[in-house]
Amino acid sequence: MRLFTVGPVEMFDEIKKVRADENSVPYFRTQEFSDLMLDTDGLLKKFAKTSVSSQTIYLTASGTAAMEAAIQNCFTDSDKLLVINGGTFGQRFVDICEIHNIPHDVISVPYGETLSERHFVPFQNEKYTALLVNIDETSTGQLYDIGLISDFCKSRGMYLIVDAISSFLCDQFDMDKYGIDAMIASSQKGACISPGLSMVILSERLVQERVLTNHFASLYFNFKSYIENFKRGQTPFTPAVGICIELNAALHMIDRIGLDNHLKHIADVAADFRKKAEDLPVHIPDFPLSNAITPIIFDEPIAFKVFELLKNKYGIFVNPTGGALHEKALRIAHIGQTDVDDNTMLISYLKKAIEEIREV
Template sequence: MKEMILMTPGPTMVPEEVKKVAGAQPLHHRTEEFYELFSNLNKNLKEIFKTKNEVITLTSSGTGGMEAVIANLFSTGDKVLVASIGYFGERFYDIAKAYGLDAELQDFGWGNAVDPNVLEDKLRNGNYKALLVTHNETSTGVTNNVKEIAKIADRYGVAVIVDAVSSLGGIPLEMDEWGIDAVITCSQKCLMSPPGLSFVALSERAWKMAETSNLPKYYFNLKKAREGVLKPNPDTPATPAVSTIMAVAKATNMLLEFGLDNVYKRQATYGKRVREYVKSLGLELLPEEDIASDLITAIKVPEKYKASEIINHMKEKHGVLITGGQGPLKGKIIRIGHMGYVTEEMLTKTLEALKDAIKE
């Protein structure tokens, strides 16, 4: 069976070198070999997160990382603002409500970015403990200016929690320098690895928040996980997804050897190339150019076409898998992911497949 090219929001393509490691016999997680590997991974993650604080590894999807942050930093009734621009902003709101927080949803609309003036008005008058925001919204192909958002929150003493599940390691995010209190990401997006792990980093302020949290947590206990990371032989409280840890250790080595700045430049080039090609076909992008993501492109489906037919044509005839819209955008857009491990050949084949689908 011929391998499908995954040009989706995730899982994304995995390099051969990483697949080889992921398919090897897993290490036992209480051995010197694992401790050494895990130490190297932790070092790499701190460099990618751009933080001096420890990064916690959890065996879960990115959603598990989001839930862990809610469960560990807050108490029942804490007031938080969720700045939503799509499906995953709404998911953050749903998690906060599930844990009994006094969560308020500020919906900026699918296809838009956070409006800094509206956000400032909300924070100025709201007495919120924290702001929850998505960095790169894969449901709409929009990237928020998290650096500016964090500055606004800082003026009002509001902690900033960032869902960077689809962005970390692909576009710039400086956790410590920008004053972000919690960052969440996962293994299967820009980190070029199979699904199975989420990663969470907390600021000193966030760790202090964790000391007073009264919400239930056991498997997702970040304080307990931090104790494991800080050991001379670092480990995790329970058996982790060892094979995925081995894969991410390899993938992060590759990312850092290539250089994060080079990754950012490549992604900016890819994003621009896809957007220009889409427009050359007479198609319309969902977001405005200045907020469009360099990691995923959302394209409006013309009335005479069906999203499902375009997707199926690209899959069946060309072996390229893209995705459609979610929620209110279902059937109205198609989405091409170009994050993580993407080669020039993959990108060219994807664009040619799109052209052929539109032509057909």
């Protein structure tokens, strides 16, 4: 099996060894585990480029749970939010607002359009508490302009909540520079480890002004309890202990090679794939793309057939696409233990799959 998916990804051998060495998951209410979590937290904040006064919430849950928990802990029906919706995960923020009866407006970014200043014009005279954005809309691969979004929020005193689940540790990211008040990340994407752990880094401003003063009915997702418990390097409930150990190892691996070198490798692999894809009967959208993923649009409606053939016959996994692009688009990830030679292999199998489908 070979993964070119955006999560789970093809794990690094070093992390696979950590998994193999976990013959039994250790007991975690110990000083040793607390020290590991505090060490992890320092590296996570270093790579997010935020101050030590920020607070991290470690949830044994999916990225969607972290998105919902962040909204529940910070906003109520007395707020008004602005949501950028350019695909499946932008819509997920919209759905969360609707379920929790939080007033909101939506900046719609139809597929193929690049988010720009004109999308903000209809909302310039409205008052909003915060803006919610999936900085890399994973369903399309578009990487939004964080500078544009940040300037809009700063000029209006808005909180900025960023789902960076498929962008963090793949693209350049700077919480403090851009005034990001919450960054949501997940274990199985940029961290290149097992699914099951999500992290929400909260600015000191958001903690003091929102999290500590907001009251809502939840036991498991109440951030106040996580903040209090993490003073001693612990979570209030049982964490995904094995994945926490993987995360610590993965962050140390990135720190050892250097974050910039790590990001450059992903960018180089992405650029190499996009160049080699010119030999396929596909095109790549011209909106800005994350290093994490490349959407390829087929000239013929055969995308899902290609996905199934690669999976069932050759053991190669790429991301299919839902909705109107189901038969037209696949998404190729460049995260994890992947290099330009893997791109050459993948392109050859894509060519082979297309030829086989055309022969039927």
